[in-house]
Amino acid sequence: MNEQTLLELADDELILGWRESEWTGIAPMLEEDVAFSSIAQNEIGHARAAYQLLVGEDGDADALAFDRKLEEYRCAPLVELRLMDWAHTIARRWLYETADEIRIAALKDDPDAGGLAAKIDREEAYHRMHAEMWNTRLKDEPRYRKAVADLWPYALGLLSPELRPTLIARVGLPEVDAIERGSHTGELAELWDEMTMVRRSAPAGSQW
């Protein structure tokens, strides 16, 4: 199994799920608020399943999710960006789902992660439906187009180089230098602090 790829996927889903949960209660429409929060929760569920696969059946998925140092997280800068406007939020959602589909498809033949990939993909199908619906509706709006263009170099950074031509063909934007994984935006430090605070403050040996 390609553990690195799976860890990248898990970290992306965890951080994106966290970021998108920040819209709960303040999304522009009540119905979208419910849908968006539900999708965010699903992403965290995918992260959980991927962490569990990485640590093994009896392993501690929470420890992998929350007990690492900031620089050990492998998420892409795209998912770290915080409280953007709605145009950028939807642009990220659409770019993320489009890229995610390509990477999950590439994982489907993996003897260890293939089953999980297929399971995740069945749920992502609805996320894609949601994202496509928004993209179709907003694609001619200048603000949305600018948001997609702004995030495009970040979106390319989600995928390993050999998968990028597929994303370029699907999105229809020119190839540019990707904003790669490996370094983090300043916004992740703040999130890491919040996300790991409870576990860091608990006395050693605490049971959850």
Added chain:
Amino acid sequence: MSENVFEVFRQERRGQPFEHAGSVVAPDADFAEAWAREQYGRRGESVALWLVPREAIRDVEDWADEFDLKYRRVDGYSIKARLKEARERADTARAG
């Protein structure tokens, strides 16, 4: 976005009737579907949904009842008295 109301009906188990669950306000049927899936299906509480634009619903709520037609209605009969009579007849028949 212009807003339309879609009434949502959900079916809890295959074979059961669809029941009105609530509504979603959405700009079109695709948005209505995506939002209804999340609001009325994400906990596995529905096996199927129907989405109906509210303007497709014909509203009927006025009823003429100028003449006393209560004999057509269940409350037009005094079932109690008839039941009592029937029971008594049955008892008599059994005793005899």
